Amino acid sequence: MTISQEIANLTEDSGQDLPEENVQIGSIQGTVVGLRYYTGTVNRGEMVSLVREPQNPYDRNAVMVANVYGRQVGHIKKELAAPMAYIMDNNLARVEGVVPYGETNKFSMPVNLTFWSKEENRDAVHNQMRRHGFKLGTEFKGSLIWYSTKTSLGRDLLIFVTSYQLKNAFDKLFDDLMEDKTREMEPAEAVCTALLPHQKQALSWMTSRENSNDLPPFWEEKSGLYFNVLTNFAVKERPEKVLGGILADDMGLGKTLTTIALIVSNFHNGKPLPLEQITMCCRTLTHTIVILFICVDHEESCEPVSSSHLKRLHADGVSADTIEEDAPQKKGWLLFCVLMQCTLLFESLGFLKHFIKKKNSNTHCSRSYFISIQDQFEQHIRADVTLKVYLYYGAERKRSVKLLSEQDVVLTTYNVLSSDFGNKANSPLHKVNWLRVVLDEGHVVRNPNALQSKAVLELQSERRWILSGTPIQNSLKDLYMLMSFLKLKPFDVKEWWSRIIQRPVTMGDRVGLKNLQVLVKGITLRRTKNSKVAGRMLVQLPERRVFVQHVTLSEEEREEYEQVRKEGRKIIGSYFEEGTIMTNYADVLAILVRLRQYCCHPGLVAKYTGADDPGTPNELREHLINKITLVLNSGSDEECAICLDSLRQPVITYCAHVYCRPCICEVIRSEKQARCPLCRAQIKTRELVEYPGEEMQAGAATGENWRSSSKVDALMSNLLKLRQEDPTVKSLVVSQFTRFMDLIEVPLREYGFSFTRLDGTMAQKTRAKAIQDFQDSSPGNPTIMLLSLKAGGVGINLTAASHVFMMDPAWNPAAEDQCVDRCHRLGQSRDVVITKFIVKDSVEENMVKIQKKKQELVEKAFGVKKPMDLKQARMEEIRALMEI
């Protein structure tokens, strides 16, 4: 995806209560008075903010005027302040100000006020102003306006200036890209894990961002003053440096490893972190600090740290007497990582992870891991250095500022941080002056109102980093949170972010868009697996070859298949004729799923429960539960027709259409007579039937009466051949039907394959175990993994596999790619061979055609799909599949 595409996505803002909903309903020139009483200054063309001051002792209508830095400039003249106060207090409109000239005036200056509100408030605002003798106009005569969408002389003049300045910014950016981002840097000697070239580049870039003396984006030095080209703000003092940024590399490029290298390599001015040197003598004393890792999904389910563990902790160097005083520590900068989930930590902590030793593999609710720092050194860091790492986590964490201050690295979770912050009396993390704060999976903090976001923003630090594969998840607003964290002035204040970036971009202003690009590029390093540096692939991955193996059904299978197909065609054909295809969508889907199942294995196909008439409400409910279960277990990767995303909290309507609960509830709420978006039947919230969750399916014939299928035979002959050629080769066997995986288990056992399995029904811990076993190459460990297409989401590392067998085609080609990516990624040493089984002359072949079409569509247009287009597309698909 290109940056502009990404940005185009950003402008689709899902939130509510945003200034973008507002339109400009009028403007007027006012006066700022009392300039001589305040120190705040403004420049020509500079934006100012207007703040109500209801407590002002002289006038309860007072409206204060402040510059971008929040310094008070003056007040709005009282006659004008009176109607403005009413408008602002009653939220009739937002008022924004720009000082067009008179910036050197001593006593008062003009200010161009622009009123923004919802259309419905337009009259109220105009009337209120008129009552006080003011008439809101639409244009300022001959003065400069910021980001006016109208063409006027003044506007052109201003744009000319800013675009000139922008060009400078762009040139700088270009230098940035050419030099800083491709220069490599060797990590400190203490790191003995070899960094890949792109990781060295990231390390160099991060180091330069931390040590740079450059002005923050959009600041320029002009004749002794520092000038912000976007707000026209000038100050004498050099604006605070923004040390840090966003490392937004794709998953799997080694963000965490790079960051660890940064921690060790750039203490101050490119000098490595001074690490204690342990002599051989000391090492033999096994002076070991034991750090406890609790690896759980949710903090609540965490097993408390046992006292014996803690004793161990104390005994091994963190003595109890160091854990007393909570006075803020000024001396010594510290390093600090915030990690979202311990599981992630465990997965991604790069060189640390090898030292995590499983302690209780059988514990169900949580598992504890020990990290022996001594072991760590022996393998990954030079044997004679030590790094003090403290995991600030668990009920009995030591809330000692002193203890924390003495660490090289402190790890904690967002939950712990915000829980400490919530009991604000005692948040040791907020009392330390950190050298560096790193937000791992930083996109999880994106709602600025959430407590954890506030907790993150309050951390004192010299340098700040955000690590995130998806820095912008939904909208531009997410980016605002990141700017606040980085303290990138003035964008850490909502008003300026909205006025300078968010609204212009949302309104389609090109300058705004360019500013956003410059801003993001200036502080972000983002590479994908497909990025090229100087014409070469960033990551040289082994080859990836795709073979389609056509499977011919046996005579018996063909007969069964054809019978079902004919029946299905008849039914679907009649739906088309009646125009009821959408009302009977679930039944259509059922038929298609059945056909696809026949292609895999006849034993998969459930008994036909189809279009029988439900009688009592209970029977109807039962019926609907059956249908939704069918839809969700069909592996068809159904999208919600409202949000066009994967289903979240799926519910089925009485008319048998499946949506996300929040989506359909919103539809019902917003319409008086709510109708199903797909079939226009009336729907009600209380009639929505929920998916009861994963249920034990009627067991497929995996026992005595097991029989094979053409596709299973095809798979087995491939696997046997592979094993014969090279018994160490590992394969992924991917299907959308978990019950197909059940069936495949039988011959795998029969032929003595050691295999493991990963599907969506498995708990997080069992999954982790399955992955771990599969990745382990020592003899006796599984060589085959049965993998459900949708299992686990991205981020799972299955690089042990070099062969992938796609048992059945998916509706969504991206899902297949993603699945293959789990083994075709960083760390894969062999060429990856993908075999797709497609049954000849079947619905599967048609699915492949549709896949290709979809792919083309994605590549061609980045157009927004509308629900009704989707419906149309679905119908086309059904026609194509059934050859109607």
Added chain:
DNA sequence: ACCGCCGGGTGCC
């Protein structure tokens, strides 16, 4: 002069 005029004091809200 219950005015006009002068000139000093003063000045956001």
Added chain:
DNA sequence: ACCGCCGGGTGCC
């Protein structure tokens, strides 16, 4: 503010 406004001083020319 090289203004406006206020209010005290003043009062034919």
